[in-house]
Amino acid sequence: MTLNVFPPLDSNTQPTLPTDATAFYLNRKSQTLRSWASLENGPIRPIRINGRLAWPVREIKKVLGVEV
Structure with a gap:
């Protein structure tokens, strides 16, 4: 099993980030x-x-509360 x-x-x-990286950061x-x-x-709306x-x-970052 390979972990990202x-x-x-x-x-x-x-x-911007791809979907897999964004999912990782948002825990989704x-x-x-x-x-x-x-x-x-x-x-979040993607481009x-x-x-x-x-x-x-x-x-x-806004969703995570890291940046306002």
Whole structure:
């Protein structure tokens, strides 16, 4: 079994993250985030780039209470 190891969110320098990394930081399953994107009912709205979901780091931090 391979575990996904992501660096601390504070050390991230990218403006967006893929779904699997966002799910890790929010302690949710990737499918939950895909559902939020599809139904547009989650606390974060992703950006769609060539059919892929990109989750804004700034919004992730707001949801976690790390950044206001």
